[in-house]
Amino acid sequence: MKAIHYVVVCILIGLFFFASYDEFQEYSSNGQRVSSYEHGIISRVYIENQKMIQVVETDGYNKGLNFVVTIEKGRIVDFEIISHQETEDYAGYITEEWFKERLLVSCVESLKVVKLSKENENEIVAVTGATITTDSIVNGVNNCIENYWRYLK
């Protein structure tokens, strides 16, 4: 076998491992991936005990807004930004703890973006100056909520 054949074999082996590598597995190290629930902007779904962990790949004001949503017992229990390209000065606040806590609510109803102050549990106040980014996140979370209830049926 010639040297070039070794190279090609190596490339193919590399491609195989690359294809089987799950870059989001770290968000659910013990979870079971449920590909049948992955659709649209939801690129990964894992079930871990009673938690559903979902990775959302969407766009905010700029392209490339990725985050992970964990739902357990009808409540959002965790939210984490994986990566974003938003302008720090406007939407950089989405990585702040207080914004995360704003999203940790019951998901009996889908969430709704409000502008000034919340009156109901399912209302999420937009980050000042970053309404589009907040809209994208809430839309992604609502997709996750819908997926969660569909899975439980």
Next chain:
Amino acid sequence: MKLKHFSLILVLLMLSMVGCSNQETADLSYDGNLKLVLPDQTVEIAYNDIYAMTSVTETLKSVTSSGEEITTEVVGISLSQLLESYNIGLKDLQGVRGIAGDGYAIDVPGEILTDKDIYLIWSEDGEFYDEKKMPLRMAIHDERAMYWVSNLMEVHCLINQATAEETSVASQIVFLEAASKSLDMIDITYYEAVDKGVSVPDLFTLINPSNSIKFIATDNFEKTETLETLNQGFIKMTGEKAPLFMSPDLPKGMHVKYILQMQTGDTAFVSESNALDVYTSMTVDSDQGISLIELIDQAGLKADTYTFTSTDGYSVEVAGRDVKKGILVKDGDMYKVKFDGLPKNTTIKDIYSISASSSQAASTQESSGSGNLVLNPWTITFTGLSDGSFDFTNEKAERKLELVTLEATKTSKDGASYDQVWQGYRIKDVLDFLHVETFEEIKVIASDGYEMTFTSDQVDDNMILGVIVDGEAISVDKGSVQLVSSSMTSNFWVKYIATIEVK
């Protein structure tokens, strides 16, 4: 197919994918026209025609609201060059308004245009804009990012015709904190905090707003907005950056933080809390506050007497000269005004407003040359000041000092005496304005060389620079201004004043 061919195809495929991701090969094109509103016409220029114009490449810096500086290499066209083809000079404009596709609008003030160009750019650091920022962005070197309007749809050239309303003189001050207490306060979520505020339409029910509102912030940032824009928003009265004009429906760049003053119509809203941080500190008795006259002066009020009103409706009228001895001071969670040397009943707790008394406003109008009376211009050079000399003009006097009335007796050369009513500016007030704290004497020198010296004791409240006598402006042939004192006979009075030497 041999394995060699397969690997070759694989490599070619990978190369082609890399090639597709290079945006620099993309053709720049955008359907539609930029609307350019000129003083005498409106033109529309196809974006594709703009892209085809002779472009410039510049390295520009923008400054974000948090102070971060971002330097980029931009490609675009110069607005000043574009306007030249319409015989319009960018420097001659009062401002330039950029309007984005989402309605965001901002005015670039004339001060910026005097030494900076505006660029209409389509590329930053070698990258064309994505759909949201296309087709153009407005860019100005070393200016705040709020002027860098993306998705630029319209450019308006502003000329001086709209300034009359903006420069209208306020006749009352309403304190923002006091006024907001009389309105329904609403919750405003501002980042992690939930603060309190009032809606602008609610606030404006207290006054009679005009179509433009001028903001002045504590850092001297000035901005004029339309009533329509203001009515979409709120004034956040508590928490960070308060008072803050904001609206969830307006881009963050249009918010105005740390409002010191907000003028519309005949009213200047003034933030008491921010005024305390900005104006000159003064102490009356044991209370430390800020100079009331400075606050009033900055708000543009000018009168011989002012009416101070508290939130419970109690009011007192105080003469302008006494207001100079007044302070605004924090009093628990309220603010009060008090005056040095005046009775206690002139102290106003929980101050709500200050207004120029209407009867006096008439005399102020008179002094500014409206009505039938036209005052003649004059300049007096003050020398011997701690920082050299100063040319004191009629304009400065009209803007900074109160016009007072004085009855004095004139004795003519034949010995006949007759009473006159003079109006003018107290010498003591002028010296105060020039920061002269102590002096032994002043020498008043006329343009014909005539001199008269007065000791500090003689310079009392009855000595004025008279500009009006018996309702008539002092004529140019009499020097436009005279030194007059009712404490001394008229042979001490001085015409044609050229210089006043302070010793």
